[in-house]
Amino acid sequence: MAVYTEVADEDLARFVAAYDIGRVLACKGIAEGVENSNFLLHTEKGFYILTLYEKRVDPGDLPFFLGLMEHLAQGGVTCPLPVRNRTGAALGTLAGRPAAIITFLDGVWVRRPTAEHCGAVGAALARFHLAGADFALTRRNALTVDAWRPLYERSKPKADTVFAGLAGEIERELDALEAAWPTDLPRGVIHADLFPDNVFFLEDRLSGLIDFYFACNDFLAYDLAVCLNSWCFETDGSFNLTKGRAMLNGYLGLRALSDAECAALPLLCRGSALRFLLTRLYDWLNVPPGALVRPKDPLEYLRKLRFHRTVADPSGYGLDS
Amino acid sequence: MAVYTEVADEDLARFVAAYDIGRVLACKGIAEGVENSNFLLHTEKGFYILTLYEKRVDPGDLPFFLGLMEHLAQGGVTCPLPVRNRTGAALGTLAGRPAAIITFLDGVWVRRPTAEHCGAVGAALARFHLAGADFALTRRNALTVDAWRPLYERSKPKADTVFAGLAGEIERELDALEAAWPTDLPRGVIHADLFPDNVFFLEDRLSGLIDFYFACNDFLAYDLAVCLNSWCFETDGSFNLTKGRAMLNGYLGLRALSDAECAALPLLCRGSALRFLLTRLYDWLNVPPGALVRPKDPLEYLRKLRFHRTVADPSGYGLDS
Incomplete structure (x- = not known):
């Protein structure tokens, strides 16, 4: 959860005036998103999410993220959409930070995913990969194998x-x-952070994906x-094979995996577990003063990593x- | 800001099903309110605030708070209204805590109040006092003079x-x-915490009061x-006499102050400053582990207290x- 930046009401009114969404009726900081400050914005035209991009996000990446949302939506992936202002820009400046207004996406993230949820996520991920195939912009994965050792050294x-x-x-x-x-x-645009809190459901029907701020090009x-x-792990650290099977089958229903991809899965799972272990470890050791964020347990991913080493x-x- | 309690999606769906507001479409923790966990709740009928009352609130006081909102609204004070469920109850239980669904009140709180804002607040406070005069329930002020020394001792x-x-x-x-x-x-129901973040404005027009969880009977x-x-203080600690005058005149336009009330004002201001100094001091020294709350500076109120001692x-x- 995060609200790093306070927005003065008069600055907000000036920012919103550049859009065709009416006057500000309400704006409340919301406890979602770790990298950015997010606000629920109510205007005369409806409800939106206002995002202020904090220092962990490279402003040069924002056209990729915002463009990807528009591209995916055109390709049939339900996700929030950047609202363009009267000059056609999806990105502005507010409280000294890059800022965007995004459509409000209904749905609730599931705290206790079932195999059915996992199957739906697998299918949504395949749809994401297929829709992203012809996206023109690229962004390298700043958190892949070559980044892990420097991150660890810190x-x-x-x-x-x-x-x-x-x-x-x-x-x-x-x-x-x-x-x-x-x-x-096989490479393409990946979400790279499709955790349960980034997938919305409405009564067990997947209603959309959010938070594209780690998206990049990778395997x-x-x-x-x-x-x-x-x-697919339970809270006791055990891997739930039924959920894994549901997710993989959900994915395979839309996109086939090559033999090489299948064979690499245990190694990719180890790598992914190490990536989250390392970023969580860093955050655990470096809670910024005044941050209203509770760091996540890095050891959860150590346990997952150890499991993957046992998968033949x-x-x-x-x-x- | 505060979200102390996580609410599982299935628990939320069950809770909301008791109300006549349709299915849950979205629920996001919001960064407002220090005492309770607050969520923006979107259902098929609209947007609401879902409040979970945390341990600092005495459940026995909740009928007073919720009843007061309804009473004030009937008396012309714009404020959020508790939504009653199908059994007529305004209060339920969610995630093991007392919980209520409240109407969503539009407006933005002003970060830099002007004299005009102060005048509007004075008038709204008088309207609150007049509307509260015939409220049947009572609640003693748990943070008045006799509570300050025991609070200080801690x-x-x-x-x-x-x-x-x-x-x-x-x-x-x-x-x-x-x-x-x-x-x-003269005594009656008071808000007792009408800080700028508890007063909403829409384009400089006061649109409503929120957060009645310190309301009680007192002077x-x-x-x-x-x-x-x-x-009425500036960020540099100086008292702005123009704002003070605007606030007092706003109040006096609706309710007269007796000579005794006028004469007592410097003393009441000292007491009020000490009350916030003491609660902020306690919070400053006792940040609960895991609390996503930044404690407020107690010394701001020491400076205000010192000012009031100079007011003859x-x-x-x-x-x-």
């Missing part, structure tokens, strides 16, 4: 204060993943690994051979 | 770590206020003292004699 001195032996275990994993990371799997199957990690082949995730 | 051991000499200054103030506190001023003029403290008579606040 947490290394204090890593063992979080969990004894953590530094050594991460280093061994980095060595293994850097040596074995694939280079030639499509890596996106599936992110979802297996974030949807993709049937371990429920992939039918 | 912060006393660490008070001087916040500001050298703070303990002694508070004790001298307690001695003075306990000795001189009035006993026979009406004490409420004015709370507002003088929270609206109510003309110091802009009251025309």
Whole structure:
């Protein structure tokens, strides 16, 4: 949850006046999104999300993110849409930060996903990959294999204060993943962060995807690994094979996986688990003063990582051979 | 800002099903209110605020708060209204906490109040006092003069770590206020916390009052003292006499102040400043682990308290004699 920036009412009125959405009726900081400040904005035309992009987001990436939302929506993926102002711009400046007004997407994220939810997410991810195939802009994945060691180095001195032996275990994993990371799997635009809080449902029907601020170009199957990690484990740390199978089958119903993609799945899952372990570890050790954010437990992803090391082949995730 | 409690989507659906407001379409934690967890709730019937009452609120007080909102609205004070469920109850239970659904009130709180805003607030406060006069329920003020010393005692051991000499200054103030506190001023229902973030405006027109969770029975003029403290000081700590005069005249336009109320104003302002100094001091020294709340600066109210000690008579606040 996050509201990092206060917006003065008169600055907001001036910002909104550039859009064709009427006067501001209400604006409330909302407790969603970790990277940015988000507000629920009510104007005479309806309800919107106002996002202020904070320093963790590179302003140069914003045309990619906002353009991707428009592109995906045209391709049939339900997601929020940037509202363009009277000059046609989707991006403006408010309180000294890049800012955008986004349509309000109904739906609720599920706290306890079922296999049915996982199946729907698998299908939505495939739809995302297919719709993203002809998106013109590209963005490299700033959090893929070559970024993990530098990220780890910033947490290394204090890593063992979080969990004894953590530094050594991460280093061994980095060595293994850097040596074995694939280079030639099918690539495209991936969401890269499709956790349960980024998928909305209305009465068990998937109603849309949100939060495209980690989207980038990378292996499509890596996106599936992110979802297996974030949807298919139980709170006790066990992997739920039924959920994994539902997710994979949901995906396969729309997009086939190559043999190489299937074979790489355990490794991609390890990599994805390490990526979230490392960013959570960094955040855990560096809670910014005044941040209204509760850091997430990095060790959840250490446990997931350890599970993936025990998976010999993709049937371990429920992939039918 | 506060969201202390997570609400599972299926629990929410069950809770909302008891109301005649359609299915849940969206629910987002909002960064407003310090005492409770607040969510923006979108249903098929519209937008609402869902409030979960956390442990700082006594459940026995909730009928007073919710009933007061209904009573004030009937008396012409614009404020949110509790929505009653199909059994007629305004109060239910969600995630193990007392919970209520409240109508969504449009408006934006002003970060930099002008004298015009202060005048509107003075008038709204008087309207609140008049409308509350025939409210049947009562609630004693849990944060008035007799509560200040016990509250101080809980912060006393660490008070001087916040500001050298703070303990002694508070004790001298307690001695003075306990000795001189009035006993026979006009009483009634007061808001007791009408800070700028609890008053909404739409284009400089006051659109409503919110957050009645400190409302109680006490001296009406004490409420004015709370507002003088929270609206009429500049960020540099100086008192703005133009704003004070506007607020008092706004109030006097609807309700006259007796000579005793006028004479007591400097003392009531000192008391109100001490009350916020003490609660902020306590919060400052006791940030709960995991609370997503930034404590407010207690010393802001020490500076205000010192100002009030220099005010000889109510003309110091802009009251025309």
